Amino acid sequence: MSEPFEPKIVAFVCTYCTYAGADLAGTSRMKYASNVRIVRLPCTGRISPMFILKALQKGADGVLVSGCHPGDCHFAQGNYHARRRWTVFRALLAFTGIPEERIKFSWISAAEGAKFTELINGITGQIRTLGPFEQYQELQKVIETQSTY
Amino acid sequence: MGIQEQYRKEAAELLSSGEVKLVIGYGEGSTAERRRPVFVRSAEYVSRLVLDGSCVANLSSYLVPEGLLSDGKKVAVFLKPDGIRSINILAAESQLDPEQVVILGFDIEGGQAAPLPGRKASDFTALIGSLKSAGLSPELQKDADRLEQMSASERFGYWKEQFSKCIKCYACRQVCPMCYCRRCIVDVNQPQWINTSSHTLGNFEWNIIRAFHLAGRCVSCGGCDRSCPVNIPLRLINHRMAKEALDTFGHYAGESAEQQPVLATFRQEDPETFIL
Structure with missing residues (x-):
């Protein structure tokens, strides 16, 4: 227990806005927490709730889902559809007791490198205080120790 | 004439006139209180049909198998209001043509079956509208409220206990x-999204x-329960x-x-208070 807890955060981002925003943060030499692993997808409309569950199952302590601001979607409507889906999915997570504070949603445009940096640092700090997502990880451990595959 | 005789007679008329090819x-x-689906293709067998307060299953699921409606012929089916809503959803999702479904509508009031007037799904729009304004089941809401008063970790514990019982029989x-779906997501193994063995995490x-x-599609027929x-x-x-x-x-x-599925549509002013 000598090493401090470093959370693993998976960020599902759309390639046209948030990924470009992250790129801007990089080219502007802004520093942000290295706990985040970015997964680039064509659109937030492509992000299935399965992705979020799978990330948590495979050991993520937090998940960020981020895309274009409403009205800015490259595919015109993808983020509107995604927003409805997240609303329902969040209610489902809350009802089944999966902590909502580990799953964050945001709009970050290609020009918001600074917002991306702040958000990543903020989320990493919050998840670090929350600690590891043991509820799920314990269940995963049961699988790994009991089954042969 | 009781409702059972009345509906047997209607079924016999529909079959002998050739209007429908099948009555579901x-x-x-297997026991006195249980009912099982019966598929009648000829008027001489309508005496096998039973209609009483025990007829609770939503028979609309028998309309979806591939090929049943592809010949364009009509099928008559016994449906409660929840089943009629299912027909509307299946039609909205292009799974069937509502013109091909002849509804023998009934409802259960005080343990007895009571007839509902109408033959087509569109005849029941007013009834479904009144169900909407009556709101969702208060008994289920009471249970939901009880759960929502718990802390998140207590709720997780509750569902963990419930889901740990699941044997993944997929009866639901x-x-x-x-x-x-012809191929359910749980049957997809490249990539394998859901663990198929019945341990608690995969069950979750x-x-x-x-x-x-099922969000925005469930009609609360209670079949899964x-x-x-x-x-x-x-x-x-x-x-x-x-x-x-x-x-x-x-x-x-x-x-x-004609109703758009809730997750296949959107409004620009949908709430987004949770988005950072």
């Missing part, structure tokens, strides 16, 4: 009129994803999803055959 109804089950999927994922896929061999309160999760769709988007599943 209820028949005697098989009975559900909304689960018509399966039940969460099924509830998500009745078919679950280990008594997981599946209907309760689906009720919570229906409540979310109704409260947030004003969506009541199966109002009409």
Whole structure:
């Protein structure tokens, strides 16, 4: 227990806005927490709730889902559809007791490198205080120790 | 003439006139209170049809199998209001043509079957509208409220206990009129999204994803609850999803055959308070 807890955060981002925003943060030499692993997808409309569950199952302590601001979607409507889906999915997570504070949603445009940096640092700090997502990880451990595959 | 004789006579007329090729109804089950689906193709067998207060199953799920309606002929089916809503959803999702479904509508009031006037799904629009304004089941809401008063970790514990019982028999999927995918996500193994062995984590994922896929589509017929061999309160999760769709988007599943599915549409002014 000598090493401090470093959370693993998976960020599902759309390639046209948030990924470009992250790129801007990089080219502007802004520093942000290295706990985040970015997964680039064509659109937030492509992000299935399965992705979020799978990330948590495979050991993520937090998940960020981020895309274009409403009205800015490259595919015109993808983020509107995604927003409805997240609303329902969040209610489902809350009802089944999966902590909502580990799953964050945001709009970050290609020009918001600074917002991306702040958000990543903020989320990493919050998840670090929350600690590891043991509820799920314990269940995963049961699988790994009991089954042969 | 009781309702059972009346509906047997109607079924016989529909079959002998050639208006429908098949009547899907209820028949005697393995015990006195149980009913099982009966498929009648000829007027001489209508005496096998039973209609009473025990006929609770939503028979609309028998309309979806591939090829049944592809010849363009009509099928008559015994449906309660929840089943009629299912027909509307299936029509809205292009799974069937509502013109091909002749509805023998009834409702159960005080343990007795009572007839509902109308033959086509569109004849019941006013009835479904009144159901919408009456709101979702208060009994289920009471259970949902009780759960929502718990802390998140208590709720997780509750569902962990419930889902740990799941044996992944998929009876909930098989009975559900909304689960018509030819290849269910749980059967997809490249990539394998959901663990198929029945350990608690895989059970969690399966039940969460099924509830998500039913969000704004479930009509609360209770088929999953009745078919679950280990008594997981599946209907309760689906009720919570229906409540979310109704409260947030004003969506009541199966109002009409033209209703857009709640997650296939959007409004620009949809709430987004949770988005950073």
